[in-house]
Amino acid sequence: MVIGGGLAGLAAAIRLLDRGCRPIVLESRRRLGGRASSFDDAQSGRTLDNCQHVLMGCCANLLDLYERIGVGDAIEWHEDVRWLRPDGGRDVMRPSRLPAPLHLAGSLRRMRLLDRAMKRQVRRAMWRMLRMSAAARLAAASRTFDALLDDWKQGPEVRRLFWEPIVVSACNLSLDRVSARHAVQVFREGFMAGRWQATMGVPTVPLVELYEPAARCIAEGGGEVRCGWSASGIALDGRRAIGVETNRQFVRGEAVCAAIPWERLEAIADDRLMAMDARLQGLEQLGHSPILGVHVVVDGPVMDEPHLVLPGRGVHWVFNKGVDASGAQHLHAVVSAADAWMDLGPDAIQQRVLDDLAAAFPDLPGRELLLCRAVKERRATFAATADAEQARPAAAPSPVGAMGGDIEGLYLAGDWCDSGWPATMEGAVRSGYLAAQAIAGGPGVAASPQPGWLFRLLSR
Numbered sequence: 483m484v485i486g487g488g489l490a491g492l493a494a495a496i497r498l499l500d501r502g503c504r505p506i507v508l509e510s511r512r513r514l515g516g517r518a519s520s521f522d523d524a525q526s527g528r529t530l531d532n533c534q535h536v537l538m539g540c541c542a543n544l545l546d547l548y549e550r551i552g553v554g555d556a557i558e559w560h561e562d563v564r565w566l567r568p569d570g571g572r573d574v575m576r577p578s579r580l581p582a583p584l585h586l587a588g589s590l591r592r593m594r595l596l597d598r599a600m601k602r603q604v605r606r607a608m609w610r611m612l613r614m615s616a617a618a619r620l621a622a623a624s625r626t627f628d629a630l631l632d633d634w635k636q637g638p639e640v641r642r643l644f645w646e647p648i649v650v651s652a653c654n655l656s657l658d659r660v661s662a663r664h665a666v667q668v669f670r671e672g673f674m675a676g677r678w679q680a681t682m683g684v685p686t687v688p689l690v691e692l693y694e695p696a697a698r699c700i701a702e703g704g705g706e707v708r709c710g711w712s713a714s715g716i717a718l719d720g721r722r723a724i725g726v727e728t729n730r731q732f733v734r735g736e737a738v739c740a741a742i743p744w745e746r747l748e749a750i751a752d753d754r755l756m757a758m759d760a761r762l763q764g765l766e767q768l769g770h771s772p773i774l775g776v777h778v779v780v781d782g783p784v785m786d787e788p789h790l791v792l793p794g795r796g797v798h799w800v801f802n803k804g805v806d807a808s809g810a811q812h813l814h815a816v817v818s819a820a821d822a823w824m825d826l827g828p829d830a831i832q833q834r835v836l837d838d839l840a841a842a843f844p845d846l847p848g849r850e851l852l853l854c855r856a857v858k859e860r861r862a863t864f865a866a867t868a869d870a871e872q873a874r875p876a877a878a879p880s881p882v883g884a885m886g887g888d889i890e891g892l893y894l895a896g897d898w899c900d901s902g903w904p905a906t907m908e909g910a911v912r913s914g915y916l917a918a919q920a921i922a923g924g925p926g927v928a929a930s931p932q933p934g935w936l937f938r939l940l941s942r
């Protein structure tokens with residue numbers, strides 16, 4: 483039994499098929515994909531994603547899942563990352579032919595967004611990250627990235643213009659809260675290890691189309707996906723999970739994989755289960771971090787590049803969602819770690835977003851606004867703080883412990899579990915693969931792409 487048809491649950495089910503299991507996925511909503519999904523917007527009549535979802539070449543497990551469910555071709559890859567300068571111009575981060583980690587050095591040198599002193603600071607910090615030993619990276623889990631940037635003498639401007647746009651978007655948490663381990667991981671595995679790892683992937687279809695094919699694959703493999711089935715309890719026989727209570731009927735299973743966010747698990751697990759399983763004892767350490775996505779449609783083209791980073795502004799990224807047959811252009815603005823936006827009303831959000839976009843696209847103020855649809859995701863991800871790291875549970879139940887061991891047959895998955903990654907689609911898929919491995923054996927997570935030779939030589 484897999485509870486949850488988000489990325490973690492789908493990944494677990496797909497891997498379980500490989501091992502000869504017949505997984506039954508219970509998903510309470512009508513659609514798959516969980517937090518990475520689409521909705522039908524009554525106001526515009528469009529199918530809109532809850533938010534733009536971006537991946538990178540280093541997301542080996544997510545890409546493995548996409549290949550397995552046959553949607554690998556629905557991702558468009560971009561080597562360039564475009565940054566808005568205060569003068570309205572663009573800086574382009576583009577990999578050169580130099581071996582990683584030098585492939586982005588030329589772009590950094592040419593960036594007019596940063597002055598010479600800031601570039602020196604970035605190079606110094608990158609070098610320090612490259613040379614951090616595995617033990618130092620692990621120890622960094624208990625510190626914030628801000629504290630590390632203090633050690634590396636990074637000034638306020640370089641934090642605001644360079645570190646913040648990358649780290650806040652990748653980890654969905656501010657520099658003064660995010661665990662340094664994850665921020666360092668973003669740069670080492672995402673930007674420094676290789677050219678492919680740093681390539682940015684953007685789906686070319688609505689998110690729902692990416693994940694619906696998983697249902698067919700699971701059915702063809704002998705499993706089942708039941709949408710509209712909501713788990714309301716996990717049934718125990720003594721210390722063992724034996725099935726799932728639902729809004730329809732009891733469903734028995736040899737193993738139960740709870741691939742739902744922790745607050746949903748707390749809601750369906752009874753007190754006895756919560757008390758008996760040591761993996762669930764630290765959940766109060768976990769908190770949420772919000773993301774705001776804003777769909778903007780105007781009556782003519784204003785943006786001709788695929789995306790843009792807006793350093794130092796409220797909106798962090800804007801994505802070009804294309805021009806439709808009537809000539810209207812669809813833009814999507816994203817604000818990560820959006821706590822300060824959550825209590826704003828639609829008018830205030832619209833005003834702020836359009837102000838930021840106008841700084842990037844001079845034709846925008848002259849266009850008629852056809853749609854401005856803000857989607858607030860208050861519980862977008864877990865907050866990847868230092869405290870959260872210690873509370874993230876393993877997939878498999880431990881057979882030993884003060885309470886006699888964890889609940890047998892109960893496996894945990896979800897981006898909040900201990901996947902080694904921050905709250906991302908890759909983290910969710912990794913957690914699903916780890917749960918499948920714990921249930922039925924098999925390979926676990928996919929190998930990361932091989933870092934370049936110079937990276938391997940220089941890094942510790």
Ligand SMILES: Cc1cc2nc3c(=O)[nH]c(=O)nc-3n(C[C@H](O)[C@H](O)[C@H](O)COP(=O)(O)OP(=O)(O)OC[C@H]3O[C@@H](n4cnc5c(N)ncnc54)[C@H](O)[C@@H]3O)c2cc1C
Pocket residue numbers: 485486487488489490491508509510511514515516517518532533534535536537711712713714741742743746750773774775859861862863895896897898905906907908910
């Ligand atoms: C706005 C936003 C933007 C994001 N942007 C990015 C990005 O650019 N890149 C990136 O890598 N990640 C991004 N993420 C994070 C990414 O979406 C998540 O990390 C990932 O989708 C989590 O997957 P999951 O399977 O762990 O959880 P979920 O997606 O939450 O899946 C859990 C599923 O369980 C179902 N469920 C819950 N309770 C029950 C129940 N009782 N019975 C049955 N089913 C139940 C839910 O309906 C849901 O479908 C973003 C997230 C948000 C919200």
